[in-house]
Amino acid sequence: MQHDTYGDSYLSDILASVKTIAMVGASTNWNRPSYFVMKYLQSKGFRVIPVNPGVAGEQLLGETVYARLEDIPDPVDMVDVFRNAEAAGPVTDSAIAINARIVWMQIGVRNDEAAARAEAAGLKVVMNRCPKIEYMRLHGEIGWNGINSNVITNRKRPVKAVKKLM
Amino acid sequence: MTDQPNEQRTFGFETRAVHAGAAPDPATGARATPIYQTTSYVFDDVEDAAALFNLQKMGFIYSRLTNPTVSVLEERIASLEGGRGATATSSGHAAQMLTFFALMSPGEEFLSSRKLYGGSLNQFANSFPRAFGWKAIFVDGEDADSYRRALTPKTKAIFIESLANPGGVVSDIAAIAEVAREANIPLIVDNTMATPYLCRPIEHGATLVVHSTTKFLSGHGNSVGGVVVDSGKFDWTAAGKYPALSDPEPGYHGLRFHETFGDLAFTIHAHAIGLRDLGPNQQPMNAFLTITGIETLALRMERHCANALKVAEFLQGHPAVAWVNYAGLPDSPYNALSRKYMPKGAGSVFTFGLKGGFDAGVAMVEGVELFSHLANIGDTRSLIIHPASTTHRQLSEEGLKASGATPDVIRLSIGIESAEDIIADLDQALKKAVR
Numbered sequence: 001m002q003h004d005t006y007g008d009s010y011l012s013d014i015l016a017s018v019k020t021i022a023m024v025g026a027s028t029n030w031n032r033p034s035y036f037v038m039k040y041l042q043s044k045g046f047r048v049i050p051v052n053p054g055v056a057g058e059q060l061l062g063e064t065v066y067a068r069l070e071d072i073p074d075p076v077d078m079v080d081v082f083r084n085a086e087a088a089g090p091v092t093d094s095a096i097a098i099n100a101r102i103v104w105m106q107i108g109v110r111n112d113e114a115a116a117r118a119e120a121a122g123l124k125v126v127m128n129r130c131p132k133i134e135y136m137r138l139h140g141e142i143g144w145n146g147i148n149s150n151v152i153t154n155r156k157r158p159v160k161a162v163k164k165l166m
Numbered sequence: 167m168t169d170q171p172n173e174q175r176t177f178g179f180e181t182r183a184v185h186a187g188a189a190p191d192p193a194t195g196a197r198a199t200p201i202y203q204t205t206s207y208v209f210d211d212v213e214d215a216a217a218l219f220n221l222q223k224m225g226f227i228y229s230r231l232t233n234p235t236v237s238v239l240e241e242r243i244a245s246l247e248g249g250r251g252a253t254a255t256s257s258g259h260a261a262q263m264l265t266f267f268a269l270m271s272p273g274e275e276f277l278s279s280r281k282l283y284g285g286s287l288n289q290f291a292n293s294f295p296r297a298f299g300w301k302a303i304f305v306d307g308e309d310a311d312s313y314r315r316a317l318t319p320k321t322k323a324i325f326i327e328s329l330a331n332p333g334g335v336v337s338d339i340a341a342i343a344e345v346a347r348e349a350n351i352p353l354i355v356d357n358t359m360a361t362p363y364l365c366r367p368i369e370h371g372a373t374l375v376v377h378s379t380t381k382f383l384s385g386h387g388n389s390v391g392g393v394v395v396d397s398g399k400f401d402w403t404a405a406g407k408y409p410a411l412s413d414p415e416p417g418y419h420g421l422r423f424h425e426t427f428g429d430l431a432f433t434i435h436a437h438a439i440g441l442r443d444l445g446p447n448q449q450p451m452n453a454f455l456t457i458t459g460i461e462t463l464a465l466r467m468e469r470h471c472a473n474a475l476k477v478a479e480f481l482q483g484h485p486a487v488a489w490v491n492y493a494g495l496p497d498s499p500y501n502a503l504s505r506k507y508m509p510k511g512a513g514s515v516f517t518f519g520l521k522g523g524f525d526a527g528v529a530m531v532e533g534v535e536l537f538s539h540l541a542n543i544g545d546t547r548s549l550i551i552h553p554a555s556t557t558h559r560q561l562s563e564e565g566l567k568a569s570g571a572t573p574d575v576i577r578l579s580i581g582i583e584s585a586e587d588i589i590a591d592l593d594q595a596l597k598k599a600v601r
C-alpha cells in the first residue's frame with residue numbers, strides 16, 4: 001500500500017477498532033508532544049501504555065512505564081512510535097512480535113522497509129501522521145482552531161462523551 | 167466516499183465554498199451556521215480547563231481566541247486556498263499585523279512590492295517601524311531578480327499582492343516564490359483582489375496568504391474582516407530564524423509550537439499567541455455574513471469578471487478615456503501573467519485615465535448615478551473613487567506619481583448589476599466630466 005495519503009475511512013476504521021495503545025518514546029515531561037498526545041487519547045477513552053527505558057517502572061498519567069514493548073503484560077492493539085525513523089525499524093519488529101494489529105508512526109517518522117515487514121505480517125500501518133490530530137480532524141474538533149479538516153459532512157458532528165481526564 | 171483505503175475523494179471548489187468547515191449544529195441540527203454570540207464557554211471541570219489552557223486539547227475558552235462561528239469561516243477559507251489552517255481577524259490590516267507578528271523581531275526587515283493597496287503602504291512604511299521596529303524594504307521593479315537583489319541577512323519574508331490594488335498589475339507569484347524558497351523565507355501573498363476562485367497562491371509556492379475578507383469574500387459590502395491562511399509547508403525549525411514558532415514559548419511554559427503541532431504550528435500560534443495577546447479577533451456576526459457570502463463566491467466572481475471585461479472594453483473605445491489598465495485586456499502588459507495565474511478572469515477592480523485632470527476626476531465621481539462613490543472594493547454594487555481627491559490625498563505630488571494615483575486616475579470596482587446599466591452610467595458621467 002502506498003503511504004503518501006490515507007483515506008479518511010482507513011484512519012477512522014483504525015481508530016474505531018483500537019482500545020489499547022502502547023506509546024514508544026512517551027515522555028514524563030508534561031510539556032512534550034508525546035505527553036499531550038497520551039493525555040488527549042486517554043481523554044477519548046483509549047488506554048495508553050507508555051514505553052520508555054529511561055523511566056521504566058515510574059508512573060505516568062496513571063499508567064506504569066515499561067522498558068520495552070515485550071515487557072507489557074496486557075494485549076496491545078496499536079503501537080504509536082514517538083521515535084525517529086531509524087529506531088522505528090526495531091520498534092516495528094517488536095510490534096509484530098507482540099501481535100499488535102497496527103503500527104502508527106508519528107509526524108516526521110517514516111520507515112518504508114519496516115512498514116513492508118509489518119504489512120507482510122498482516123499489520124496495518126500509518127506513517128508520518130499523529131493519531132491525536134487525525135482523531136480531532138475526523139471528529140470535527142480540529143476546525144475549532146481554524147485547521148482545515150478536509151471533511152465535508154451533512155451529519156451532525158457527534159458531541160463525543162469525553163472520558164474524564166485523569 | 168471511496169473504496170480505496172489510501173485515497174481520499176476531493177471535492178470541487180464550489181462544493182467546498184458551500185460546505186467546508188460547516189456541519190449541522192450538533193445540539194439542534196440547525197443547518198445554517200449559528201451565530202455563537204457568546205464571549206465564553208463553560209469548562210467541564212478544572213482538569214478540562216487546564217487541558218484547554220495548556221493547548222493539550224482544542225476547544226473553546228474565550229472568543230478573543232476561538233469562536234465556533236468564526237472557526238467555520240477559518241476552515242472554509244483554508245479549504246478554498248488549499249491551506250492547512252486559517253486565522254480570522256477583525257480586518258485585513260489586522261491579518262497583516264498578526265502575520266508579521268509571528269515572523270518578525272524588532273530591527274528585522276521584509277521585502278515588499280511597491281504595487282500595494284495604499285493602506286498597506288502606510289501600515290508598512292509608517293506604523294510597523296514606529297510601533298514594532300519592523301522595516302519594510304520596498305522593491306523597485308516587479309521581476310524576481312529585483313527581489314533577489316534586495317535580500318539581506320535580516321530579510322524575514324517577502325510580501326506581494328497577487329492582483330495589486332488599484333488593479334491591473336499581476337505579480338509573477340511562482341518566480342518570486344522561488345526567490346523566497348532560495349532564501350528560506352516565507353512568501354506572503356495578499357490575495358484579496360483575486361480571491362481563491364481566481365488564484366490560489368499556495369499552488370504557486372506561497373507560504374502564507376492574507377485577505378481582507380471585507381472585499382469579495384464577504385462580497386456584499388457589509389462586514390469588515392480579514393484572514394491569514396498558512397500552507398503548512400514551511401519548516402520553521404529548520405529555517406532557524408523564526409523563534410516565535412520554533413523556540414520555547416514562555417507564555418506556554420516553554421512549549422515549542424512547531425515541534426508540538428507540526429504543520430498546524432502557525433495557525434495554532436496565531437490563535438494562542440497572536441489573537442490572545444494582540445486581540446484583533448473577528449466578530450461572530452461578521453463571520454456569519456462572510457460565510458454566507460462565500461457560498462456564492464464562484465457565481466459572483468464569474469459575473470464580476472465578465473462585467474469588468476465588458477466595461478474595460480467599453481472604456482477603451484471611449485473618446486473621453488486616455489487609457490485603461492485592466493489585466494484582462496489583450497494589450498495589457500500584465501495579460502500573460504493574468505492568464506497564467508488567474509485564467510478564469512482578471513478580477514473586477516481596475517483603473518482608467520480621463521482625458522482631463524483633477525477637476526474631470528471630481529466631476530466623474532460626482533456625476534455617476536448608479537455607481538457608489540466610496541472607499542471600498544469587492545461589493546455586489548459597482549463602486550467608483552478618484553484616488554487623488556480621497557484615498558491618496560495625504561500623498562505628495564511625487565508619492566501620487568509613484569503609487570500611480572495621478573490626478574486623472576479613476577478606480578472602479580465593477581459589481582454584478584446588469585452590464586448595460588453599468589456601462590450606461592459611466593457613459594453619461596463621462597459625457598459630463600470630459601467636455
Ligand SMILES: Cc1ncc(COP(=O)(O)O)c(C=O)c1O
Binds near residue numbers: 356390
Ligand atoms: C488588497 C488589500 N489588502 C488589504 C486591505 C486592508 O483590508 P481591511 O480594510 O479589511 O483592513 C485592503 C483594503 O482595501 C485591500 O484592498
